[in-house]
Amino acid sequence: MKIAPDIDDVMLGEICDVCVKRARGMICTNTTIERPFATTEAGGLSGAPLMAPSTSILERVRKRVGLSLPLIGVGGVFTTADVRAKFASGANLVQVYTGFIYKGPLMARHLAFDC
Numbered sequence: 464m465k466i467a468p469d470i471d472d473v474m475l476g477e478i479c480d481v482c483v484k485r486a487r488g489m490i491c492t493n494t495t496i497e498r499p500f501a502t503t504e505a506g507g508l509s510g511a512p513l514m515a516p517s518t519s520i521l522e523r524v525r526k527r528v529g530l531s532l533p534l535i536g537v538g539g540v541f542t543t544a545d546v547r548a549k550f551a552s553g554a555n556l557v558q559v560y561t562g563f564i565y566k567g568p569l570m571a572r573h574l575a576f577d578c
């Protein structure tokens with residue numbers, strides 16, 4: 464189950480409880496509809512501004528589900544520090560999307576070797 468970063472604690476708790484019963488894992492998170500800066504563009508925002516909110520959701524999900532589910536941390540990962548922050552917040556695996564656009568395919572190798 465992949466979740467959005469734009470959900471409150473009540474909804475997050477309900478989603479986690481359903482996932483513990485019915486899902487094989489959770490991906491935290493998809494893009495955000497929040498805008499940390501002024502813009503009129505629509506759609507999901509990915510990349511660096513997503514690192515903090517998606518990592519916060521990941522941390523809260525790990526607290527809620529305990530060790531019952533594997534978690535994939537995704538959102539705003541560009542550096543080894545970002546990867547470590549995802550693992551420290553409860554991720555079993557880390558996914559990169561936008562980072563590839565800026566850093567290219569060798570990014571995965573650099574992150575894996577430096578971590």
Ligand SMILES: Cc1cc2nc3c(=O)[nH]c(=O)nc-3n(C[C@H](O)[C@H](O)[C@H](O)COP(=O)(O)O)c2cc1C
Binds near residue numbers: 494511562
């Ligand atoms: C252009 C684009 C297309 C995406 N398409 C999907 C999709 O089809 N399904 C999905 O679950 N997530 C999709 N995502 C979300 C990414 O998988 C990822 O969760 C999100 O972008 C946060 O990671 P990032 O900051 O590394 O990009 C898409 C993201 C982008 C930028």
